[in-house]
Amino acid sequence: MKHMFISDAHAHVEKEITVKGWLSNKRSSGKIAFLELRDGSGFIQAVVVKSAVSEETWGAVDALTQESSLAITGTVSAHPKKEDVFELQVVSIDIIHIAEEYPISNKEHGPDFLMNNRHLWLRSKKQWAILRIRDVVETAINEYLHIEHFIRTDSPIFTPNSCENTTDLFAVPYFDLGEAFLSQSGQLYIEAAISSVGRCYDFGPVFRAEKSVTKRHLTEFWMMDAEAAFVEHDENIGLQEGLVKHIVKSCLEKCTKEFEILERDTTPLKAVVEKSFTRYTYKEAIVKLQELGSDIKDGEDLGNDDEGMLTKDSDVPVFIEKWPSAIKPFYMKIDPDDSAIALCDDLIGIEGAGEIIGGSQREDDFDALLERIKEDGLDEKEYEWYTDLRKYGAVPHSGFGIGVERMVRWMSGVAHIRECIPFPRTVNRIKP
Amino acid sequence: MKHMFISDAHAHVEKEITVKGWLSNKRSSGKIAFLELRDGSGFIQAVVVKSAVSEETWGAVDALTQESSLAITGTVSAHPKKEDVFELQVVSIDIIHIAEEYPISNKEHGPDFLMNNRHLWLRSKKQWAILRIRDVVETAINEYLHIEHFIRTDSPIFTPNSCENTTDLFAVPYFDLGEAFLSQSGQLYIEAAISSVGRCYDFGPVFRAEKSVTKRHLTEFWMMDAEAAFVEHDENIGLQEGLVKHIVKSCLEKCTKEFEILERDTTPLKAVVEKSFTRYTYKEAIVKLQELGSDIKDGEDLGNDDEGMLTKDSDVPVFIEKWPSAIKPFYMKIDPDDSAIALCDDLIGIEGAGEIIGGSQREDDFDALLERIKEDGLDEKEYEWYTDLRKYGAVPHSGFGIGVERMVRWMSGVAHIRECIPFPRTVNRIKP
Numbered sequence: 001m002k003h004m005f006i007s008d009a010h011a012h013v014e015k016e017i018t019v020k021g022w023l024s025n026k027r028s029s030g031k032i033a034f035l036e037l038r039d040g041s042g043f044i045q046a047v048v049v050k051s052a053v054s055e056e057t058w059g060a061v062d063a064l065t066q067e068s069s070l071a072i073t074g075t076v077s078a079h080p081k082k083e084d085v086f087e088l089q090v091v092s093i094d095i096i097h098i099a100e101e102y103p104i105s106n107k108e109h110g111p112d113f114l115m116n117n118r119h120l121w122l123r124s125k126k127q128w129a130i131l132r133i134r135d136v137v138e139t140a141i142n143e144y145l146h147i148e149h150f151i152r153t154d155s156p157i158f159t160p161n162s163c164e165n166t167t168d169l170f171a172v173p174y175f176d177l178g179e180a181f182l183s184q185s186g187q188l189y190i191e192a193a194i195s196s197v198g199r200c201y202d203f204g205p206v207f208r209a210e211k212s213v214t215k216r217h218l219t220e221f222w223m224m225d226a227e228a229a230f231v232e233h234d235e236n237i238g239l240q241e242g243l244v245k246h247i248v249k250s251c252l253e254k255c256t257k258e259f260e261i262l263e264r265d266t267t268p269l270k271a272v273v274e275k276s277f278t279r280y281t282y283k284e285a286i287v288k289l290q291e292l293g294s295d296i297k298d299g300e301d302l303g304n305d306d307e308g309m310l311t312k313d314s315d316v317p318v319f320i321e322k323w324p325s326a327i328k329p330f331y332m333k334i335d336p337d338d339s340a341i342a343l344c345d346d347l348i349g350i351e352g353a354g355e356i357i358g359g360s361q362r363e364d365d366f367d368a369l370l371e372r373i374k375e376d377g378l379d380e381k382e383y384e385w386y387t388d389l390r391k392y393g394a395v396p397h398s399g400f401g402i403g404v405e406r407m408v409r410w411m412s413g414v415a416h417i418r419e420c421i422p423f424p425r426t427v428n429r430i431k432p
Numbered sequence: 433m434k435h436m437f438i439s440d441a442h443a444h445v446e447k448e449i450t451v452k453g454w455l456s457n458k459r460s461s462g463k464i465a466f467l468e469l470r471d472g473s474g475f476i477q478a479v480v481v482k483s484a485v486s487e488e489t490w491g492a493v494d495a496l497t498q499e500s501s502l503a504i505t506g507t508v509s510a511h512p513k514k515e516d517v518f519e520l521q522v523v524s525i526d527i528i529h530i531a532e533e534y535p536i537s538n539k540e541h542g543p544d545f546l547m548n549n550r551h552l553w554l555r556s557k558k559q560w561a562i563l564r565i566r567d568v569v570e571t572a573i574n575e576y577l578h579i580e581h582f583i584r585t586d587s588p589i590f591t592p593n594s595c596e597n598t599t600d601l602f603a604v605p606y607f608d609l610g611e612a613f614l615s616q617s618g619q620l621y622i623e624a625a626i627s628s629v630g631r632c633y634d635f636g637p638v639f640r641a642e643k644s645v646t647k648r649h650l651t652e653f654w655m656m657d658a659e660a661a662f663v664e665h666d667e668n669i670g671l672q673e674g675l676v677k678h679i680v681k682s683c684l685e686k687c688t689k690e691f692e693i694l695e696r697d698t699t700p701l702k703a704v705v706e707k708s709f710t711r712y713t714y715k716e717a718i719v720k721l722q723e724l725g726s727d728i729k730d731g732e733d734l735g736n737d738d739e740g741m742l743t744k745d746s747d748v749p750v751f752i753e754k755w756p757s758a759i760k761p762f763y764m765k766i767d768p769d770d771s772a773i774a775l776c777d778d779l780i781g782i783e784g785a786g787e788i789i790g791g792s793q794r795e796d797d798f799d800a801l802l803e804r805i806k807e808d809g810l811d812e813k814e815y816e817w818y819t820d821l822r823k824y825g826a827v828p829h830s831g832f833g834i835g836v837e838r839m840v841r842w843m844s845g846v847a848h849i850r851e852c853i854p855f856p857r858t859v860n861r862i863k864p
Contacts, residue, residue: 003662005581005630020662022627022825040630040661041581067627069825097796099824119624119817120824128628135583142574149437149473151567156855157589157637158652158862172604172614175643180862182604189855192551192864195454195499196560198437198472204636205589211607220590229472230435230452364529385551385864392531392552393454393501423588423621430590430612432624432817 001073007041009086012076019044019088020071020096022123023064033061037072037088038128042257046072046088053090060093067099067123111416118423119432129258130419133251134408138203140250141224141402144243145201150226153193155186155202160382168210170219182207187399188331188386190227191362194397195389201226211427215416216304216354218405220425227399233333233343233361236398237319240347240357241277243402244317248272251411264413268351271315277347278318285310285320299324307348307355314350321345330372332360345400353410359400366390433505439473441518444508451476451520452503452528454555455496465493469504469520470560474689478504478520485522492525499531499555543848550855551864561690562851565683566840570635572682573656573834576675577633582658585625587618587634592814600642602651614639617833620763620818622659623794626829627821633658643859647848648736648786650837652857659831665765665775665793668830669751672779672789673709675834676749680704683843696845700783703747709779711751717742731756739780739787746782753777762804764792777832785842791832798822 004017021039028034035046050058064070071094079085104120114121121127142152158172158180174180186202193200203224210217231239248269251259259266280288289296292309296302302310302320311318325334325342335341344360363369369387373380380387408420418424423432436449453471460466467478482490496502503526511517536552546553553559574584590604590612606612618634625632635656642649663671680701683691691698712720717738721728724741728734734742734752743750757766757774767773776792795801801819805812812819840852850856855864 007581020827021630022827040626040628040632067824069827096828097826102824117817119621119820120627122625122628131585131625131629132583135585138584139574139578142571146571149439151564152570153563153567153854154637154654156652156857156862157639158857160863170604170606172602174602174862175641175859177860177862180857189551193554193563193854194472195552196472196554197563198453200472205586207589209607220588222586385549388551392499392534394529395452395454395501396528422585422625425588425590425612427607428609430588430606430609431592 004076005041006037006039006044009042009044009076010084013078013086014075016073016075016091018071018073019046021069023066023068023070023099024125025066026061026064028061035061035064035072035090037070040128043125044086044088046074046090048090048093053092057090057093060095063095063098064093065099065101067102069096069099070094071096111418115418115424115429116432122422125261126414127419129255129261130408130412130414131422132258133255133412134404134420134422136250136254137247137404137407137411138222140247141203141243141404143250144246145199145224145226148199148239148242150199150201150228151197153190153197153200153202154204155183155189155225157183157204157207159183168208170207170209184208185223185401186225187227187401190225190399191331191386191397192389194227194229195393195395199226199228199231213427216406216409218417218421218424218426221417221421222404223401224404225399225401227397229395229397231361231398232396233321233345233398236359236361236400237279237321237345240319240345240359240400240402241317244277244347244349244356244407245273247407248411255411258412262412262414268315269411272317272350275316277316278314280310280318280320282320282323282341299326301327302346304354308352311348311350317350317353317356318348319345320348328360330376330378331362331369333363334368343398349406349410351410351413354406355403356406356410357400357402359398361396361398364390364394364396366394436508437473438469438471438476441474441476441508442516445510445518446507448505448507448523450503450505451478453501455498455500455502455531456557457498458493458496460493467493467496467504467522469502472560475557476518476520478506478522480522480525485524489522489525492527495527495530496525497531497533499534501528501531502526503528543850547850547856547861548864554854557693558846559851561687561693562840562844562846563854564690565687565844566836566852566854568682568686569679569836569839569843570654572679573635573675573836575682576678577631577656577658580631580671580674582631582633582660583629585622585629585632585634586636587615587621587657589615589636589639591615600640602639602641616640617655618657619659619831619833622657622831623818623829624821626659626661627825627827631658631660631663645859648838648841650849650853650856650858653849653853654836655833656836657831657833659829661827661829663793663830664828665753665777665830668791668793668832669711669753669777672751672777672791672832672834673749676709676779676788677705679839680843687843690844694844694846700747701843704749704782707748709748709751710746711753712742713753714755714773717752731758733759734778736786740784743780743782749782749785749788750780751777752780760792762808762810763794763801765795766800775830781838781842783842783845786838787835788838788842789832789834791830793828793830796822796826796828798826
């Protein structure tokens with residue numbers, strides 16, 4: 001019998017096919033049974049009428065426990081009332097494996113229990129939906145960047161020095177070379193690659209040995225860093241807005257069922273695709289925050305509460321640009337109009353998404369960059385290869401980094417970032 | 433003036449545009465100068481006629497050193513003889529940055545010098561071509577898997593235990609949890625995810641603390657692991673063949689210029705797309721190798737020389753399937769027809785590419801798997817989450833892993849794998 005993926009059911013109406021999957025749920029009246037079957041591509045209700053099937057198949061219905069694997073042969077029918085919903089009129093059932101009593105039930109489980117059983121928890125409908133949204137987010141990122149002439153150039157994980165923060169590094173004993181550090185960002189490396197390929201991005205795991213235990217931190221998470229030659233601050237912000245819009249649009253187009261499962265109201269996402277994002281300078285943001293009652297002072301970094309306050313009444317993400325260079329890293333270009341300002345931006349998502357993107361134009365002047373490296377107390381010898389890039393055909397260039405899990409968290413509307421990566425790693429967890 | 437990417441030149445013939453890039457080369461007769469310009473998307477020759485430009489622009493031609501960055505405004509013209517080649521008739525030149533004397537010349541440099549200057553070496557035409565081929569290989573992998581109903585589910589880098597080899601692991605001190613190990617393969621994790629999403633893959637860096645210094649080994653390299661529920665040994669091999677064909681086809685379609693630069697004869701690649709791959713059982717391969725003069729004995733693993741011998745006269749890649757289970761890992765399914773055989777395969781590329789893919793059907797029986805874990809002296813407690821998967825709706829399933837750098841090495845035809853990743857990491861190198 002021809003195999004069908006549930007997501008292709010629309011193409012097999014009135015045909016007899018076989019679906020292979022797992023039993024998510026079962027209801028039976030004694031004469032008719034409803035099996036909720038999933039195969040990874042989707043969910044379908046299989047209807048078994050006792051009088052229409054063999055004794056063996058009806059027996060199978062009885063034997064099946066939750067999570068049992070099975071092959072169902074039947075005819076696809078369109079749901080009489082609901083559009084784009086299909087059912088399976090069962091002809092026969094082959095049991096593949098009867099599951100033991102499944103430890104995850106519909107009752108509430110504590111987060112520790114669920115995290116210890118992450119390998120099974122992934123099967124829950126909600127987790128399925130988040131995994132699928134993550135795939136769509138990642139695919140959309142690859143798509144958009146290729147449309148905009150970027151190619152992918154993977155940056156290394158083992159690095160001799162750190163891009164931003166010298167304290168939160170994981171150190172790995174490395175043969176006779178002492179220690180390597182796990183990358184916190186590939187930015188410096190893709191800056192080198194733009195002189196070859198013009199526009200490029202990396203997309204991989206990065207690592208922070210931060211002790212923070214919050215809803216927004218993981219020790220291992222996925223970042224996409226993009227970098228483009230001849231792109232300056234304003235165009236850089238345009239690329240970021242374009243990327244976020246493309247991701248949101250992809251999710252709206254491809255994740256209807258996923259959003260339904262997550263009971264995620266997509267109205268706010270539609271506005272994000274249609275409207276221009278808001279842009280505040282850092283100075284404007286501080287004034288606004290103080291008006292709104294924050295005790296933040298000029299020159300200070302924004303806290304989570306501040307980010308929330310700034311976006312609370314906004315229906316689009318908010319760029320905060322042109323920060324004080326004193327609180328930003330050495331590689332950001334200083335505003336030619338104001339030496340205290342860095343040409344950078346953070347993008348704050350709506351609905352409590354927090355910071356989604358950080359970007360900046362990069363310092364392309366050799367002397368200015370070297371001075372910043374010295375000011376920050378970094379070892380200029382370690383950055384020689386990076387400053388080299390300013391000796392041989394320096395160009396204005398800019399880039400940004402987007403955190404995959406934060407984007408997935410925003411899209412799926414879940415509270416905790418640990419649900420936005422298949423196997424989360426935190427200060428207290430490296431298992432399963 | 434409208435900006436143009438060089439790769440879009442065909443769409444701008446007879447139009448005046450601006451190209452921004454770097455000077456790769458310069459020839460001048462005193463009255464006419466030829467500038468080879470690159471912008472990352474491609475290369476174009478700009479023709480400057482002294483009598484047709486301002487004194488300032490002609491002065492710029494004199495001042496420009498190799499690797500200087502510049503913006504050229506001019507009119508695009510189609511090459512009178514060569515198809516798909518365009519030139520730029522220069523109107524004006526803006527110098528962005530004059531490069532210092534560039535350390536990489538056309539003369540031969542030693543590999544250590546080039547590796548120390550990898551951040552600059554990437555700009556060489558050949559390295560540009562390899563970077564672009566790598567992007568096409570990676571994109572093709574993502575494409576093919578989505579066509580075949582796989583979604584991407586990233587597996588963790590920090591792991592508590594190892595998938596295959598317990599000796600070649602990088603250990604990382606991890607807060608109060610002792611040590612985490614850097615992943616050598618995400619396979620076990622994506623096996624868990626298939627019960628949620630049916631078919632999935634991961635695509636990220638993996639790590640081997642192997643002391644081998646060969647042309648085919650890196651300590652950090654990129655792997656794609658795919659896993660599919662309800663797929664058995666034969667179908668698994670079909671997916672692998674389909675993937676390799678799709679990658680090769682994509683490279684043939686998209687990398688014409690790159691292959692030209694690498695002087696890579698693409699005739700062998702065309703055969704790979706068109707013909708069916710060869711399949712030998714391990715036993716057949718051993719007989720063949722012995723006939724060909726190898727001193728390999730039944731039950732032994734194949735060496736590089738053996739792989740070369742088996743594929744030397746083949747115009748398609750060669751699967752070697754059904755290996756002795758004694759020399760294969762615990763998770764491979766035992767052939768129901770022969771308990772000494774594992775249902776697995778290696779795919780050996782042609783043209784000296786070596787092993788490209790390793791795959792197998794996985795053991796889905798709880799008792800059989802547990803026995804293999806014990807036989808291998810592994811800690812069953814550590815694998816409890818993995819054996820769990822066989823308790824709740826076990827299904828026949830299979831998967832495989834493809835090494836990105838090996839595939840790129842084969843496609844680009846370069847000798848050494850260190851050129852197939854932007855910033856290679858080896859036993860002796862973590863810089864730049």
